[in-house]
Amino acid sequence: MGKVYKYGENVDTDVIIPARHLNTSEPAELAKHCMEDIDAAFAEKVCSGDIIVAGRNFGCGSSREHAPIAIKAAGVRCVIAPTFARIFYRNAFNTGLPILECEEAVAGISAGDEVEVDFESGKIRDLTTGKDYQAQPFPPFIRKIIDCGGLVEYVRESL
Amino acid sequence: MGMTMTQKILAAHAGLKKVKAGQFIEADLDVVLGNDITTPVAIKEFDKMGAGKVFDRHKVVLVPDHFTPNKDIKAAEQCKALREFAYAQEISNYFEVGEMGIEHALLPEMGLVVAGDVIIGADSHTCTYGALGAFSTGIGSTDMAAGMARGKAWFKIPSAIKFELVGKPGKWVSGKDVILHIIGMIGVDGALYRSMEFMGPGLKNLSMDDRFAMANMAIEAGAKNGIFMVDEKTKEYMKDHKTKNKEMGKRSKVYLPDKDAEYDAVYTIDLSQIRPTVSFPHLPENTKTIDQVGDVKIDQVVIGSCTNGRMEDMKITAKILKGKKVAKGVRLIIIPGTQNVYLECVRNGYAETFIKAGAVFSTPTCGPCLGGHMGILAAGERAVATTNRNFVGRMGHVDSEVYLASPAVAAASAIAGRIAGPEEI
Numbered sequence: 001m002g003k004v005y006k007y008g009e010n011v012d013t014d015v016i017i018p019a020r021h022l023n024t025s026e027p028a029e030l031a032k033h034c035m036e037d038i039d040a041a042f043a044e045k046v047c048s049g050d051i052i053v054a055g056r057n058f059g060c061g062s063s064r065e066h067a068p069i070a071i072k073a074a075g076v077r078c079v080i081a082p083t084f085a086r087i088f089y090r091n092a093f094n095t096g097l098p099i100l101e102c103e104e105a106v107a108g109i110s111a112g113d114e115v116e117v118d119f120e121s122g123k124i125r126d127l128t129t130g131k132d133y134q135a136q137p138f139p140p141f142i143r144k145i146i147d148c149g150g151l152v153e154y155v156r157e158s159l
Numbered sequence: 160m161g162m163t164m165t166q167k168i169l170a171a172h173a174g175l176k177k178v179k180a181g182q183f184i185e186a187d188l189d190v191v192l193g194n195d196i197t198t199p200v201a202i203k204e205f206d207k208m209g210a211g212k213v214f215d216r217h218k219v220v221l222v223p224d225h226f227t228p229n230k231d232i233k234a235a236e237q238c239k240a241l242r243e244f245a246y247a248q249e250i251s252n253y254f255e256v257g258e259m260g261i262e263h264a265l266l267p268e269m270g271l272v273v274a275g276d277v278i279i280g281a282d283s284h285t286c287t288y289g290a291l292g293a294f295s296t297g298i299g300s301t302d303m304a305a306g307m308a309r310g311k312a313w314f315k316i317p318s319a320i321k322f323e324l325v326g327k328p329g330k331w332v333s334g335k336d337v338i339l340h341i342i343g344m345i346g347v348d349g350a351l352y353r354s355m356e357f358m359g360p361g362l363k364n365l366s367m368d369d370r371f372a373m374a375n376m377a378i379e380a381g382a383k384n385g386i387f388m389v390d391e392k393t394k395e396y397m398k399d400h401k402t403k404n405k406e407m408g409k410r411s412k413v414y415l416p417d418k419d420a421e422y423d424a425v426y427t428i429d430l431s432q433i434r435p436t437v438s439f440p441h442l443p444e445n446t447k448t449i450d451q452v453g454d455v456k457i458d459q460v461v462i463g464s465c466t467n468g469r470m471e472d473m474k475i476t477a478k479i480l481k482g483k484k485v486a487k488g489v490r491l492i493i494i495p496g497t498q499n500v501y502l503e504c505v506r507n508g509y510a511e512t513f514i515k516a517g518a519v520f521s522t523p524t525c526g527p528c529l530g531g532h533m534g535i536l537a538a539g540e541r542a543v544a545t546t547n548r549n550f551v552g553r554m555g556h557v558d559s560e561v562y563l564a565s566p567a568v569a570a571a572s573a574i575a576g577r578i579a580g581p582e583e584i
Contacts, residue, residue: 010347010442014550019529023226023233025200037552057348057381061548062529063283065200065299086352086383087283087297094301141183141313155208155305 001127002049002077006111007038009055013088016059016067025066027073034070048075051117053109056081058099059088068097078117080124080135082106093142094151100124105133161417163319164386165354168294168414172277180318180421188218189293190272191306192280194262194525195223199240200300201281205307213248214310217406220252220271221245222262225525230532251404260497260523263287263375263465268497270402274389275412279306284465284547286377290370291397292389292413297378317383319354320345321422324361326431331581333475334369335467335545335565338376339436341428343446351381353423356416358388361430367396368471375466376547379443389413435580437543438563441551449568449580459490459542460573461554462566463521464528467545468496470503472566477509479570479581485517486576492519492527492534518573530554536561543572 015038017030024030035042052071058081059067068091071079082103084092092099098119105124109115113128122135138146148154162170162178170178172186191213193201198221205213213219223241226234245253252271259265263284266272274292278285281303288295298312306312322341342349355377357370365373370387377385387393402409434448462468462476473495485491493513495501501523504510513520519534526533528546536542536555541562544554549561564572567581574584 012548012550014529014548014553018552019196019531022196022529022531023231023237025203025237037557057351060347060381061283061550063197063281063285063297063299065197065281065301069200083348083351085348085381087299087378090302091299094299139183139315141315145313151301151305152204152207155210155308159208159210159308 001114001116002051003047004051004053004109004111004113004115005042005046007052007054010057010060011038011054012061013059013064013067014061017064017070022064022066027069030066030070031073034074043074046074046076049077050075051077051115052079053106054079054081055106056083058084060085063087065091065095068092068095072097080105093145096150100135102133102135108133160421161419163354163356163420164388164414164416165294165319165356165384166316168275168277169314169316178316180316182316183313184316185311185313186277188279188306188310188312189276190218190220190278191303192220192262192278192282192285193303194225194282195227195238195241196225197281197300197303199237201303201307202240202244204301204304208304208308210308213307216249217251217404219250219307220266221250222254222259222265223256224259224261224523225529226531227256227524228522251406258498261465261468261525264468264496267291267371268400268499270400270409273397273409273411274393275414279303279312283378284375286382286384287371287375287465289374289377289384289386290367292387292393294384294386296384317352317354318423319356320350321425322355322357323359323425323427324357324430325359325427326361326429327364328430328433331435331567332433333565333567334365334372336433336436337428337430338373339438339443339446339563340433342376342380342443343436345380347379347442347444348381350377353382355380355382355385357385362388362390364430366471367392368469371469372466379547388415435565435568437568437578438549440549440560440562443549443563452578455541455562455578457489457543457572457577458540459492459534459536460569461492461527461534461542461544461546462569463494463496464525464546465496466547467566468494468500470500472545473500473504473509476566476570477512479567479584480516481512483516483574485573489573489576491517491573492521494521494526495523497523527554543569543578545569
């Protein structure tokens with residue numbers, strides 16, 4: 001269960017982790033600046049297990065893996081959006097940041113709601129409103145990478 | 160149903176006769192690219208994978224171009240990590256400061272990427288090489304690590320949007336204006352997960368530098384890749400830019416789309432109708448033609464980047480700046496894409512034109528484009544830039560603004576002190 005932070009469409013990687021902080025790749029350091037240019041107080045407010053809900057094309061822009069790393073290291077349990085920019089989508093799986101695609105959930109969930117997610121089934125429950133949502137299932141190939149424990153493990157096994 | 164150019168290249172690299180949109184494949188990689196921001200993360204992941212050696216020391220290309228020449232101690236440490244990895248792995252395509260350029264200007268110039276290649280790069284603008292008829296796409300550091308370890312990457316076969324180009328662009332209209340126009344039309348996620356495939360009779364009226372600028376910004380429409388049909392200009396470019404690194408075994412191959420290839424959408428773009436175009440803050444899709452911009456005062460102009468740091472960009476900039484002065488209160492920063500472009504500017508007098516006009520003329524770096532160094536904006540400041548992104552805080556302070564434009568518009572704006580078209584100067 002986590003509290004929802006809600007943002008609009010096209011949240012880009014420059015606001016998720018501004019490039020001025022890319023002279024490091026330390027997760028804890030990146031977490032301090034997570035969402036800095038869209039919500040300056042985010043890193044201080046966010047608690048472990050909280051959830052980001054945002055509009056379409058989340059994570060557009062740069063290929064910096066520092067973006068999902070910063071979000072994950074900030075304690076965010078998952079990101080829910082109708083669509084994700086494709087490089088962010090790959091990076092999220094590869095770095096173990098759970099993401100769910102669900103347009104209805106984004107439309108129905110408000111900032112501050114308490115939300116519960118189940119990644120196995122893709123079920124999203126808004127405890128504040130009592131509404132349930134079902135996220136898009138992951139394609140089998142992606143499921144295989146998730147089941148391996150991420151791309152690093154997948155590659156380890158295949159070498 | 161037939162296949163698109165992208166689908167054919169991916170099928171061939173997966174050892175398959177036929178693929179269709181939505182199918183997952185693993186493809187052999189011709190080039191795996193990384194820079195000083197993304198490679199340090201990739202090295203850590205590479206070590207965790209237990210791979211030991213890279214799959215092919217001639218097919219991994221490492222270019223420290225973002226925060227170089229090292230902007231601070233942390234950046235220096237990242238470059239050091241990259242350099243040590245390159246030496247330890249005996250990477251033949253590692254380019255140190257002094258020989259490096261902005262990666263997406265450098266690789267085509269050096270002939271390291273050719274038609275028919277499959278290229279991944281831990282930099283979102285890796286899609287630039289689609290101008291050569293290659294499949295080329297940006298990925299993150301972990302994918303780069305996996306690519307270095309195995310020489311393979313997984314892809315979902317994309318569906319495509321076809322852009323049928325017709326007509327001839329007007330005097331001051333470049334590839335940058337064409338791609339800004341297209342992004343304004345379809346939006347920043349208008350091509351999400353898809354390939355953008357450019358062809359048609361208008362293609363012959365676009366130079367290779369125009370095409371590089373266009374393919375470069377496919378990502379700004381959310382695309383997986385942008386790709387141009389190979390023609391005589393492409394072949395001539397590849398002939399003039401052959402790698403000296405024989406170990407790479409480079410061989411180009413032309414893939415044409417099937418006549419019955421399937422497209423999600425087809426747009427006809429009449430190049431003769433496109434006007435110089437400017438993207439207003441804070442999304443590349445917020446486009447206006449030069450006639451609609453109004454009076455926008457500016458503090459800084461940046462001409463360069465992986466989008467517009469090539470020879471033609473320098474040429475048109477010099478043409479507009481010749482004998483003119485940058486407006487009082489405006490900082491003009493010109494950054495050539497590669498050492499060769501830099502040298503050429505020195506040789507043919509462009510450097511003198513720039514300096515006499517009152518511009519800063521720097522060694523190649525991505526620097527200001529991503530708010531790294533060499534031209535950061537303060538709160539409330541506005542820049543016209545030939546770069547590719549104008550997101551909130553992209554070039555500096557969260558309250559600064561970036562307007563994207565062609566080198567011609569950028570140079571004219573530097574003289575006018577406000578956003579201006581080259582026709583005015």
